[in-house]
Amino acid sequence: MSCLRAIAHIRTDLPQKFGIPRNSFLAPHLQGRIVFEPEFALESAVAGLEFFSHLWLLWQFENGTPGGTAADIAPDTATASRPGTNDAWSPTVRPPRLGGTERVGVFATRSPFRPNPIGLTCVALDRVERTPDGPVIHVLGADLRDGTPIYDIKPYIPFADCHPEATGGWIEKNPWQELDVDFPESLRTIVDADKLPGLIEVLRQDPRRAGAKHDPERVYHLAYAGHDVAFTVDNTSLTVVSVG
Structure with a gap:
C-alpha cells in the first residue's frame, strides 16, 4: 500500500x-x-x-x-x-x-x-x-x-x-456574525498595502475561540505577514490597538 x-x-x-x-x-x-x-x-x-x-x-x-x-x-x-x-x-x-x-x-x-x-x-x-x-x-x-x-x-x-441547487444543512440556520473592525489609519500604514485587505478580512471573521467567555479588556495577538497585530473585542466591535 x-x-x-x-x-x-x-x-x-x-x-x-x-x-x-x-x-x-x-x-x-x-x-x-x-x-x-x-x-x-x-x-x-x-x-x-x-x-x-x-x-x-x-x-x-x-x-x-x-x-x-x-x-x-x-x-x-x-x-x-x-x-x-x-x-x-x-x-x-x-x-x-x-x-x-x-x-x-x-x-x-x-x-x-x-x-x-x-x-x-x-x-x-x-x-x-x-x-x-x-x-x-x-x-x-x-x-x-x-x-x-x-x-x-x-x-x-x-x-x-458547481451545484446551484445545493443546500447547506444546519449551517444555513446559523449565519456567522462578522465583526466591525476599527483599524486606525496610522496603524494600517505599517502593513504592506497588498496584505492589508486579507488582514482585515481575517479580523472580521473573529479569530477568537468560539464558545469561550471573552474579556473586552483582553488584548489578543495575531501573527500576520511578519507582524504582531494586537486587538481587543467588545461585543461585535474589534479594535486594532497596535501593529508590531
Whole structure:
C-alpha cells in the first residue's frame, strides 16, 4: 500500500492556527504561494493550469502544531498521536458556527479533528509564476497555515463541481456574525498595502475561540505577514490597538 506524500507546501501570511479562516473564501484576499517539492517542480506538470480560475487543494491538517496562545485554541479533542491518523478522534465536534457549545457529527462538519487529517479547500488561481526552481502557484482565499503540506492539486470544473441547487444543512440556520473592525489609519500604514485587505478580512471573521467567555479588556495577538497585530473585542466591535 503506497503512502501519501507531500508534492508541495503552501506559504501564507498566517504562521499559527490562531486567525486562520474557518473556511476558504471567508478572507478572499488572503495570499498564498504553492511551492513544489523538487521532484514535482516541473513545468510539464502544470501545463494548462493557468486557464482555470479556481483549484482544489488536498492537504494535511497538523492538529499537533500550536498557534496563538493556549486559551485561544479550541481543545475540543485530542491531537493526532501519529502522522496520518488520529487515534483520539471524536464522533462529534463543536463547530464555531454553533458558538462552540452544541455538538454535531464530525462528518457533518469541516472540523480539523477527524479520523484522517485530510483537508479539502477551493482557492482562486491568481497566477502561475515561472522561477529557476520550477513553477510557483499563486492563490487567493486559502484557509491554510503557512507551511501546510499539499497532497494534490486539481482544477475546479464548473459544470461538475458547481451545484446551484445545493443546500447547506444546519449551517444555513446559523449565519456567522462578522465583526466591525476599527483599524486606525496610522496603524494600517505599517502593513504592506497588498496584505492589508486579507488582514482585515481575517479580523472580521473573529479569530477568537468560539464558545469561550471573552474579556473586552483582553488584548489578543495575531501573527500576520511578519507582524504582531494586537486587538481587543467588545461585543461585535474589534479594535486594532497596535501593529508590531
